[in-house]
Amino acid sequence: MRKSITLLAVFTFLVQFASAQEFEVGSNVINAGIGLGGYYGGYNTSTESPVFSASYERGVWDMPGPGVISLGGYLGYKRFTYDSSFDNYDYSWSYTTIGARGAYHYTGFDIDNLDVYGGVMASMRIYSGDNYSDLNSRPGASAFVGGRWYFSDSFAGFAEAGYGSSFLTLGVSFRF
Numbered sequence: 001m002r003k004s005i006t007l008l009a010v011f012t013f014l015v016q017f018a019s020a021q022e023f024e025v026g027s028n029v030i031n032a033g034i035g036l037g038g039y040y041g042g043y044n045t046s047t048e049s050p051v052f053s054a055s056y057e058r059g060v061w062d063m064p065g066p067g068v069i070s071l072g073g074y075l076g077y078k079r080f081t082y083d084s085s086f087d088n089y090d091y092s093w094s095y096t097t098i099g100a101r102g103a104y105h106y107t108g109f110d111i112d113n114l115d116v117y118g119g120v121m122a123s124m125r126i127y128s129g130d131n132y133s134d135l136n137s138r139p140g141a142s143a144f145v146g147g148r149w150y151f152s153d154s155f156a157g158f159a160e161a162g163y164g165s166s167f168l169t170l171g172v173s174f175r176f
Contacts, residue, residue, distance in 0.1 A: 022115040022150050022175075023068055023105040027059040029148075030174045031158055035166025038078065049079040051166040055101060066107045074099040074121055076165045080129075093129025097140065097165050115148040115156070121164065140164060148173050 023029075035051030057072030076097040083090045103119030120143050127137045142164020148156040156173040 022113060022148070022156075023059055023070070023107065023117070025059045025062055025068055027068075027070070028176050029057050029070075029156075030176075031055045031057075031171055032173075033158065033160070033169040033171025035076070035078075035169040037167035038165050047081045047083075049077075051076050051078045051169070053077075053097075053165065053169060053171075057101060057103065059105070063104065068105045068107060070101075070103045070105060070117070070119075072101050072103075074101050074123065078165065091130045093127065093135055095165075096126045096128065097123050098126065099123030099140075099142075103144075113150040113156075115150070116145075117147070118145040119143070123164070150175070 031054065033051075033053045033055075035053055038051055053074065053076035055072060055074040057070040059068045059070050061069050063069055074097065076099075077094065078097075079092065079094040081090070081092040099121040100123070101119055101121040103117045105115055105117040109116065121141065123140045123142065125138055125140045127135055129135065142162055144160045144162030144164070146158055146160035146162075146169075148158040150156040154175045156175065158169075158171055158173045160169045161167065162169075
């Protein structure tokens with residue numbers, strides 16, 4: 001938790017010292033991230049992995065306001081295990097999440113290297129593991145806000161906060 005707060009503080013500090021918007025119609029971005037926490041299927045677990053995720057988005061149209069709408073896809077994976085010394089019952093399960101994302105990228109800041117956005121995702125959580133009636137494949141939805149800081153024309157670090165697969169995702173982005 002302390003590391004997450006420190007990373008967020010550093011990100012905020014860098015944003016204050018930056019000066020042209022980084023996301024536009026035709027932009028293509030691939031993200032690779034590691035998510036912390038999350039809503040999906042983790043009750044009474046002994047251990048759970050972070051959410052490993054990859055996503056793609058493309059700027060598809062300008063919006064008044066100012067802003068750009070992007071559309072893309074998402075793939076995430078999270079594993080849970082339960083080990084009970086009381087009844088010697090051990091099991092594990094995982095979710096693979098496949099989704100379609102849409103985001104609004106706010107282009108009103110005059111800050112080089114910064115891309116801020118918020119969006120929603122409709123997804124399918126694909127369950128794998130022991131067959132329990134309350135743990136199964138099902139549709140899901142999430143909302144998120146995030147930002148990218150570009151260190152070069154094609155490489156950025158990103159942070160997203162939201163509800164769904166993970167509460168906080170940190171990672172890298174590649175623009176092409």
